[in-house]
Every structure is written in structure tokens, then in C-alpha cells.
Amino acid sequence: xSSLTKVIGDYIVTLFSDSPKSEIVLRxxxxxxxxxxxxxxxxxxxxxxxxxxxxxxxxxxxxxxxFIRIMQLRFGDCDEYAEHLEELVxxxxxxxxxxRLMVILQERGVVSPRERLLVEVALRxxxxxxxxxxxxxxxxxxxxxADLLKxxxxxxxxx
Numbered sequence: 001x002s003s004l005t006k007v008i009g010d011y012i013v014t015l016f017s018d019s020p021k022s023e024i025v026l027r028x029x030x031x032x033x034x035x036x037x038x039x040x041x042x043x044x045x046x047x048x049x050x051x052x053x054x055x056x057x058x059x060x061x062x063x064x065x066x067f068i069r070i071m072q073l074r075f076g077d078c079d080e081y082a083e084h085l086e087e088l089v090x091x092x093x094x095x096x097x098x099x100r101l102m103v104i105l106q107e108r109g110v111v112s113p114r115e116r117l118l119v120e121v122a123l124r125x126x127x128x129x130x131x132x133x134x135x136x137x138x139x140x141x142x143x144x145x146a147d148l149l150k151x152x153x154x155x156x157x158x159x
Contacts, residue, residue, distance in 0.1 A: 008035055008042065009049040016072055023071040028060075046070070053088055054104050081157050085150050092142035098123045098149055111156060119152055 008031065015024045032039045050056040050070055059069040073084065088101065099120055106116045123145050136144070 004035060004037060004041065005045050005048065008037075008045045011035075012045070012050065012070065016070075022074050023069055026068045026070070028066065028068055042068075052084075053101060055108050082150075082154050085153050089146045089150050091146055092139060093146040093149060094142055095123060095125050095145065098145060101149075105153075111153075115156060119149070122152065123149060 012024070012026070015026075016022075028039045028042045031042045035041075046058055046068065050058060052073070055073045057071045057073060059071075061067055093101070102111065102116045102119055105111045106113060111119070125141065
């Protein structure tokens, strides 16, 4: 049996596929009643499955007439895409964070499984028999990884 978090997340994703717009408006209370859970469970789903890293922005208003607006990020051109990448990757990124981002980009159809694998290999901390090939401090490796990741993803978007 699927976890409640997955069921709620899948339900929200289907709402996007049924809607011609790139945004949907929901009520936290209605979702909680529909799935027989507490509103905080809905908050958890939104934080874990609909973050900017996963291509979504959330606006929320609490209270009697409160709502949740979930907007799916879509990029009209490469400049918008590059700006979004700049915000996601920032100045430095660990190997684990880069891998997580690549999985999300593959799930969204931004990169193919093959492209994801190639990028992950290129960004991996290269170790040979227990010693690091590039003898750099970790912060410097993370900075170089972020620069390389941004360049690769922008190149993939342009092709």
C-alpha cells in the first residue's frame, strides 16, 4: 500500500495534468478531509514534494477563506531557466545535493536517464584507492561542482 504522502502528492500532480493552466488552487482543509488526515500532513506533502527544486512555487493564505496556490514553474526561454538554476545550485553544491537535483530533473523530464547518469559521473568526487584525485578542500570542490553543473545543465537546455 502506498504511503499517504505519496497518494496526496500523486493526487495533486493529477490535478495539474487535468488543468490547462500551470497553477492550481486548493484548500488545505478540503484536502485533509478528502484524505482523512490532519492539515499538517498536507503541509508536509507540499514542503517535500512541491518545492522550488522540484519546479513548484507555493503561495498560501491561512484562515477561513484560506487557500493554497501551487504554481508549476515553466520556462519561456533559456535565460529564465538559467536564472532558476542559479537560484537552485547557488555558489556551491555537494555531491549528494547534485545527485538529488539530477533525480528531480529527470523525474520532471528535463534530462534523460542517460544525461543524468553522465552528469552524476562528471560531478562525482573522484577517489582512487582511498585518495582524492583532486586534492582540494571540500568547499572548493563544491564550488567547482556548482559551476560545472550550471554549465552542463544550461548546455543541455540549449540543445
